[in-house]
Amino acid sequence: MNKIMYLEFERCIGCRACQAACRECGDHDAKERNYVEHVDFMESRQTFPMMCMQCKDPACARVCPANAIQITEEGVVLSASEEKCIGCRNCTFGCPFGIPKFDFEANKMYKCDMCYDRSKHDIAPMCASVCPSDAIRFIDFDEMQSLRRRRTQLNLVEGKKPTEQDKWKYVPEFFGVYSD
């Protein structure tokens, strides 16, 4: 995989196309695995998307007693294998970002796998493909770097200091996030 998932929260328009599209991915069983939330609808219409950031040493996989959550050679943290998942929900509690979802009928967890059948061929995952506002993108590393530099420039112009926040050290190289 030569591309990077890149999020720009403030671009989100709350249309939830990413969620509708997530259901369309062949392996997703018509269940969306991502999130779109209002920050606070009373105050503003700002929304933001959130999905699995494919941790380097993922807590969900680590706490799985059945070893059901596999990690691909590229580092994509797959949804639990159906045969192995025992429905204990450790992963949903273990994830620091609250990403894995749980299907109470099937008694199985399910989570974002970055549309692995697409992304392994460098085809954008469904959410990034359709996002009308480019809040979610699947782009080259160089493009991400230039976007980040541009952001820093703008922040300097506007008097904001760029900050480094520790939480992003969990995020692997193929997943970029920009946040003020």
Next chain:
Amino acid sequence: MTEFLAKPGVKNLHNKGEKLITTHCSYCGMQCGMHIRVSERTGEIKGVEPRYDWPVTLGKLCPKGVTAYQQIDHPDRIKRPLIKKKGKFVESSWEEALSLIERKFTEIQGKHGKDALSVFGGVSMTNEKCYLVGKYARVALGTRFIDYNGRFCMSSAAGGFMKTFGLDRGSTLPWTELEHSDCFLMAGSNTAECHPTSIQMFWKARDKGAKMIVIDPRETPTARIADVHLDLKPGTDSALANGLLHLIIKEGYVDQEYVDERCNNFEELKASVEEFTPEHTASITGVAPEKIIKAAHIYGRSPRSVVMFARGAEQQSKGVDNVTLYSSLALLRGQIGKFASGVATFTGQGNGQGGREHGQKSDLLPGYRKLTDPEAVKYISKVWGIAPEEMPKPGVSAYEMFDEIHNGTIKAMHVICSNPAVSSPNVEYIWEGFKKLDFLVVNDFFLSETAEFADVVLPTTTWAEDEGTTTNLEGRVIRIRKAIEPLHESKTDWQILSEIAARLGRGKYFPYKNPREIFEEFRIATKGGKADYSGITYERIDKEDGVFWPCPSEDHPGTPTMFKESFGTPDGKANLPAVGWEEPGEVPTKEFPLRLTTGRVVFHYLSGNQTRRIDFLKDQCPEPYAEMHPELASQYNMSDGEMIRLSTPRSTMELEVKLTKATRKDIVFVPYHWGKELSVNKLTNPSLDPVSRMPEFKVCSVKIEKL
């Protein structure tokens, strides 16, 4: 014929055993490119694949677009013709249904004359079908009463453009240029929700430093990202536009050379905006004067700017005035006919542009010809093979057709691709009208609220079961492909119209075997008209990523940028307006002290007949609500989630309250996509624009009561 188009180097996920059919979305005027996934073995629809290489939308889709394919094989599809017997729909054969229509139509016309029949069309269908609806009304039925749902959508924009530029093409520039603009002035458009895939263009421009000025009473997701948000009172657009024009002139931002050379009426405009000082404008619109001044400076200083508007400004009894005034902001700055600048309206319906040009309007013939022009009547009569005397005279607008029903002039109606029982203003009047009709035929693929009133419902195909062309909001003519054969016993609208025509003895005028034959006739019909499609072919559309009209010959490149040298008026000059401000049709009173405005949400399309049936979309927004500011709510001792009653002079309805500070403190907003008891159009005001006959959906006076 190639069904799958992809440019070299573009990667799509091509599942084994599936083929991809390249087409466009069924919904709004963006007409986003998409591929539909179809099983090679069974021919079933499997889903959607982004069309990354469609130059306008680059694979982006909104949630309606992503789920559009779910309409096709939907359990709610009407499978066979329905005939109402003893108040209940009974499935019947096509033979029985068409015989009944033949008998009733003949009987009614025999008894009450030709004009006792009427046709209510729509523009969420291909050019081929829209063209045929006009021909069907005039040649097969011979009635003058035909109009269409664009009267509730695009007619003010069309009226304004005709007045100002002498030609109505929704956008004077191709939208692929938008990312190069320096400033967008958007009035009455929540494009982030109503045309979501356009937002990428604005973001791209903003990343390069472009500014956005958004004029909207609510701080919508579009207004949220604006540099200046002019939060005006609903119904005060013409005052605000006059105020901005006042400042553009006063501050010396006028491109005098352009205005002198290309515009009429500048002195009159100058005189009429004189009184609209920032303070005066602020007192009418409720927008702070500093914000008006800031917006005027940003707009005035931008080298390349685009003025855009949508239903917010257009669906008013002064809709045409609003359009002419906003358009003249671009004219004064000399922006029209140049790169990355101009004027555009956000076309609501899929084929709102193409569908309004080719004879569904009560006074128009194909190619944007006027029915009142004897030369036009002569030409079209020749194309159709009828005598010019046979051509019916102009009828009345959509809402006024219901006046004619109440008067007893119209006895029967054929509704095609429309749902006026939800989308008209003052819908209870419309419902009464439907009940008064002797005979109502509705073509639809889902049983809409309108179809429920019908005597006969004819099952049509969805957009993916037929081919043809549409014209997107840029004016680009594009191709819709057939993904599967018609399901159940459904037939395409053009087949249905042709069969009815044949039964009425007019079959020789409708000899079509496929949409391409209609397109070929339609090309000839548009030749020499203002909207000239005669140089466009299906093959050119595929090869050239769509062709922009006017395109008068096959070696003509099409016209992406309009009005480069001259305008469409007789003298080639644009007409600047000189109109003041007038109150909307209804102003707040003691009894109805607030303003109600209506609009859309991102999850639904128009009357919701399609989107309310799609699980994902229904789950996101199952019911309408009354959105208001918490300060307003607290005056009535109401909190979030409580039920209230809204009343206007026409009717009342009950709704849940949704509170947000991202709106004005003196308005109530309700989305309009639902029918019956949930229809906010029970409350809206049918005050019509004098030119476009557009009802005033966007402003009326309302009273709130806590339940």
